[in-house]
Amino acid sequence: MMRCGVDLVEVARIRAAIEAHGDRFVARVFTVGEIAYCTARRDPFPHYAARFALKEAFYKAVPHGTLAALVWNEAGLVHGPGGAPEIELRGATRDRLRGWQFSVSVSHTRSLALAQVLALPPA
DSSP states (O other): EEEEEEEEHHHHHHHHHHHHHHHHHHHSSOOHHHHHHHTSSOHHHHHHHHHHHHHHHHHHHHHHTSSSSOOGGEEEEEGGGGGGGEEEEEEHHHHTTTTTTTEEEEESSSSSSEEEEEEEEEO
């Protein structure tokens, strides 16, 4: 059965977390590729917020108990062919969700970020 996760994040909340906890927070939550992408932007905080919303939506779309633990930086937003957003899984998260299919959508303004994840488990 297809599952859906949605999350809305205030950019100011992510900005405050990054300013309060710095590199420790960023490294715990985001992948190396996400960090590179966001820091290359004039205003990185909406981009960080969109990626945080994606992770929240992703974990909401996966049934409770499917993952042994929630490891924030094992799920990351990447851009596929043509720039479409995709989720890239790593480590134990990738191993536990082998065969699952995901469709994602992400959007942000200067103040809000939204993400939706549709998850289809293997047949």
